[in-house]
C-alpha cells in the first residue's frame with residue numbers, strides 16, 4: 444500500500460476531529476445535552492447557512508439591524524448582509540462576555556441579538572433574555588462553539604428564539620450546520636437534497652481525513668484500490684473550461700463567505716447519520732478530560748494564561764483558549780513545530796477596531812487555542828503538551 448503523502452503544511456495531529464474506529468463508541472452514565480435536545484432541528488450544510496435561515500425565519504429584512512458581538516467569526520456577517528440587514532457590533536468584556544449596557548444602548552434600533560458562547564463557555568443568558576424581552580429583540584444563540592452543553596439546567600440552544608451550530612467543529616464531517624428552535628416548529632424551513640456527487644464527496648473526504656492521520660487503517664487497506672483510481676482520475680488533464688461548480692459549501696478552514704446556492708440544501712446523509720450516532724456523553728467527557736490535561740500542564744507557563752479560570756460543569760469545550768503576551772511569536776513557533784493552533788476572530792470584520800471595542804481587538808490578536816477534541820489520542824495529547832511547552836520556552 445503506498446504511503447500517505449506527507450505535507451509540510453499539515454499539522455502533525457488533527458486540528459479538528461477525524462473519523463476513527465472509535466468515533467461512534469457510546470459512553471454510559473450521566474452526560475450533557477446537545478443542541479439536538481434543544482428543540483426542532485434542521486440539518487443544513489454550515490453554521491453560516493443556519494444563521495441565514497434563522498434571520499429569514501425571524502423576518503429580518505433589508506435595512507433591519509442585527510446586533511453582532513465585536514469579537515466574532517467573519518463567517519457570521521455574510522448571512523446578515525444576505526438579508527440586506529446591517530450588522531451593528533456590540534462590545535464584549537475582556538473574556539468575551541456580552542456588554543449589557545452597550546447592547547441596551549443599541550437595542551432600540553435593532554431587531555435581532557446574536558450571542559456567541561465562545562469556546563463552549565455560555566454567556567449569562569438570563570440578563571440577555573431580559574434585555575431582549577425589554578426591547579422586543581429576537582435572540583439568536585450562536586452555538587457554533589457549543590454543540591454540547593447546558594446552562595441553568597437546560598441545553599444550550601434552548602434559550603434563544605433560534606440557535607445555530609456548526610457540526611464540523613465537533614464531529615468528523617466536512618459540512619454541516621444546525622438550525623434549532625425551542626420556540627418554533629421550523630415547518631417553513633424546507634430543504635432540498637444537494638445531489639449524489641455532494642453525498643459521495645462528503646463521505647469520501649471524511650474517510651480520507653481519517654486515513655491521513657493514521658486512523659481506520661484496516662478500512663484504508665480495503666479501499667485503497669478505489670482511492671488510487673479516484674486520485675488518478677483527479678489529475679489535471681489539459682485545459683480546464685473555467686471553474687467547476689463547487690461540490691461542497693465553503694467551510695471555516697477555507698473561507699468565510701456564504702454561497703447562496705447552499706442556503707436551502709440539506710446536509711449530507713453521511714453527516715446526518717454521524718450526527719445521530721455520535722454520543723454527546725462520550726464527546727463531552729473526552730473533550731473535558733483533554734481540556735483539563737492541557738490546562739494542568741500549561742496554565743502556569745510564562746507569557747500565557749488560560750482565557751477562562753475554570754471549566755464549569757455544564758461546559759463541553761470547543762478548544763483550549765490561551766491569552767498570549769506575544770501571540771505572533773508563539774504562533775510562529777508552534778506553526779514551525781507543526782502544532783495545530785486555532786485563532787478565532789481573525790480577521791475581524793472590516794471596520795471593527797479598538798474604537799468599536801478594544802477588548803475584541805485584544806482577544807482577536809492574543810487568543811491562541813489548542814485542540815482538545817475527542818479524537819486526540821493520549822500520545823498525541825502528550826506530544827501536543829511537550830511541543831507547546833518547548834515553544835513557550837519552558
Ligand SMILES: *Cc1c(COP(=O)(O)O)cnc(C)c1O
Pocket residue numbers: 488489490491492515516518519559585587588608609610611619620694695
Ligand atoms: C465557525 C463559526 C460560525 C459559522 O460556522 P460554519 O459552520 O463555519 O459556517 C458561526 N459562529 C461562530 C462563532 C463560529 O466560530
